[in-house]
Amino acid sequence: MKIVDSAVLGDYDPVLHPMGYVSEYKLIIKQTERLEEKISDYHKQLRGMNNVVAEREFVNLATSIETYGFDPYVVKDGKQSQDLVVGATCRGILVFSKNQLLKNIPW
Known part of the structure; x- marks a missing residue:
């Protein structure tokens, strides 16, 4: 592609x-x-x-779009042992779990 x-x-x-x-x-x-x-x-x-x-x-x-410029990194959630995707955008930091936004931390 x-x-x-x-x-x-x-x-x-x-x-x-x-x-x-x-x-x-x-x-x-x-x-x-x-x-x-x-x-x-x-x-x-x-x-x-x-x-x-x-x-x-x-x-x-x-x-x-909320994820414009998103630079994703896969990390483990220490409490639940699940994969999370954390990344920075021009607006702040986003945390996703299973394609669902868990947290938006604005700059």
Whole structure:
């Protein structure tokens, strides 16, 4: 899988973007086929959008996500002997257990 930035795909074109094209790109950690279909549908809806506007919208959306810039580390919880994921973001420290946010410690 390739890691893709917001400008790689360009404007939606059914010839250049056949069914399943999103699976070639690593967009998120747990990428499913269903999510890839949603991404493809959203790409189609943005057809005709100026590249500069598309990149600005992408950055605005990405930075609004709670885990934007998350740098995860797997650690053991000493009390319950379970794996936790701890990481820093631009807003603070996040602690997850089984994909559930347990703690948000803002800077």
